Amino acid sequence: MVYEIKSIETLDKFAQSLIEEWGDKRIFALEGPMGAGKTTIINSICRHLQCMDNVSSPTFAIINVYRTKEQGNIYHFDLYRLKNADELLATGALEYFDSGSWCFIEWPEIADNLLPDDTVWIKIRVLEDDTRRLEVQLKAGNCQKTM
Template identity: 45%
Template structure:
């Protein structure tokens, strides 16, 4: 059964914390949503909660951004992947996406439908939707 949370931009940090709590130990997250639905904004909020020190930005042109954060004295990685510009799964493989997906690190992937067959079976699917002028909904399917 899907879990849905509605939020506004001022509530993004609480929503990111809720998401991390809901994910438990699941690390690969496929984010579906239209342009402007808030995918990158949500990932930035997650990075902020994890205390990522790097500048978080959309990887639209680089495809993969790698961020580092510290968890209990151990340096960990988070991959922010944007498949929007890729044509197919073969291009995703050549770009190194598959390596990230199976790394055991967090992987937040925008536009996952470009390479769905590459994703692990335990991928968490999120749907972000614009709900009116100021509200968004986040569904964990």
């Protein structure tokens, strides 16, 4: 599915739609250039999941944990500073991925082989007018299928 985000209101609708359409999935990988809005998108999704904590990029912490009213914990990863998959494994990430909790991953490229096949990938492209084009795909083995 492809979405175009032109405003905060559109982003809010996207977040709600994502939860409604992909809510049975728990791992979301956000891929896009620096400044594309990965953290902003995660913040909007977390608001719809009734997150009780401040959502911020875990660039230095690698993993932030947010509490929700009814959805359990949300785990927010920023893998930008990691050099390889071994560094990710050292964080205990697989336990989070297997927990059944919501996991949102920024800069997921080094984790590709570690993520389950039912990971939802959100590829972000910044267009000339600052619109964000989001392509939402389900990972299936080594290929990407648009749903």
